[in-house]
Amino acid sequence: MKVLIIRFSSIGDIVLTTPVMRCLKKQVPGVELHYLTKSSFASVLKANPYIDKLHLLQKNIEDTIRELKEEGFDMVVDLHHNLRTLRIKKALGCKSKSFNKLNVQKWLLTNLKVNLLPEKHIVDRYLETVSHLGVKNDGAGLDYFIPADETIKQQDIPVSHQLGYIGLVIGAAHATKRLPLDRLKELVKLLDHPVILMGGPDDKVIGEVLASIDPVKIYNACGKFSLNESADLVRQARIIISHDTGLMHIAAAFKKPIISVWGNTVPAFGMYPYYGQLQLGQSAPFHIVEVNGLSCRPCSKIGYEKCPKGHFRCMENISLQDIKLLAQQMLTAR
Missing domain, CATH: 3.40.50.2000 (Glycogen Phosphorylase B;)
Structure with a gap:
């Protein structure tokens, strides 16, 4: 066939x-x-x-x-x-x-x-x-295969990050799926572990602004690597913090612990991190961070370039302290 x-x-x-x-x-x-x-x-x-x-x-x-x-x-x-x-x-x-x-x-x-x-x-x-x-779900989760010539070598990232880092995915296809710059600034200041910023060429400038806050702790990888090299950065991260975006699903394919941050879209659309069938007694290695109870959310199944209501509470009211505490818990667990 x-x-x-x-x-x-x-x-x-x-x-x-x-x-x-x-x-x-x-x-x-x-x-x-x-x-x-x-x-x-x-x-x-x-x-x-x-x-x-x-x-x-x-x-x-x-x-x-x-x-x-x-x-x-x-x-x-x-x-x-x-x-x-x-x-x-x-x-x-x-x-x-x-x-x-x-x-x-x-x-x-x-x-x-x-x-x-x-x-x-x-x-x-x-x-x-x-x-x-006759095809059935085998429970093995998602796949992502990186070509051998597109892997990240140790010398490709700073020495300060070679013993472990948090991967922070700052991009997303639409603005209403991303934390605003001022909120990202607050978040990177709160995180007390080496951070690699991940995203595409469009995220490079914002990444530079964030990395300038603490050039030792924060490394901007946005736009510096191919998609498969970025996927390998995800694979090597200790944990991933991500918006509802492609690198989040790549992280799930590598069974990475994920803090998944949601704005105008919602997990009810059925596209939250997917790991397949978990072993008996194993809990899902991801956490959803979102603002519940907003009457305007979800406002779109995809996203907008700005909040239709003008207040952007779905991202402005995200608890960054919750993200920090979850990151600490995940790092300690690993």
Whole structure:
């Protein structure tokens, strides 16, 4: 059987599809697994051993369709489910299963604050698309594979951080999912352990501002490393403090302890840190930090560039002391 999985973006969403790949490959005899994504996210998947062939979405979708038609797929597993994937599925003309985004339920929650979403992680909902093939969740959690030539060497980080550090992910796709700069300044001052700031090139300037507060304690890695190198920084961290973003899910793939900070989005959307099946007596190695009881939250299933209400209480009222205490507890436990 030849199967095409489709998920165009983004980093975290693609990482959350990795159990589908692994379980399909291990549980369906002889399956040949292909994956279609955007070229900007190829690095997330290029070292994944469960993918037989990686396809990249081209600017002209007809070029992509022509390439895919040559493969002769038996099935398409559509984990993105939008107009472009509908066009691809129609053109390929084979059997398909599509992920239910539950957009109506999300609209009800963000607009009317009526929660009809299932109490189920998105990973388990992704896996439902292949359950008809007899595929079951193996409980192993998420995967992330780093190419051997994109790992972090000891000399790549300061000597002051080589015995252990907190990874602080300062970025996120939308401003309403990020702590404001003044709050991040307060947080890095409170943390009494070496800190490596993580994020992309867009976070570099803010990272420099934060690192200038204490250049010995705080190292700004934002924009200095590739995505896979940043993933290796996550892997080597003692704990991770992160917004609702891609590096949080990469941290969960490495089974790192996570302090997960939420602003305008909520864990009820089903995208909190996922570790798979925990051993008997083991507690989930993550903590959610959020402001409960706000009538305006969640205001969006994705995010905005500024608070629609203007007060941004979902992040301004986050308890930084709670984050500090949780970090101390996690570090002590390890």
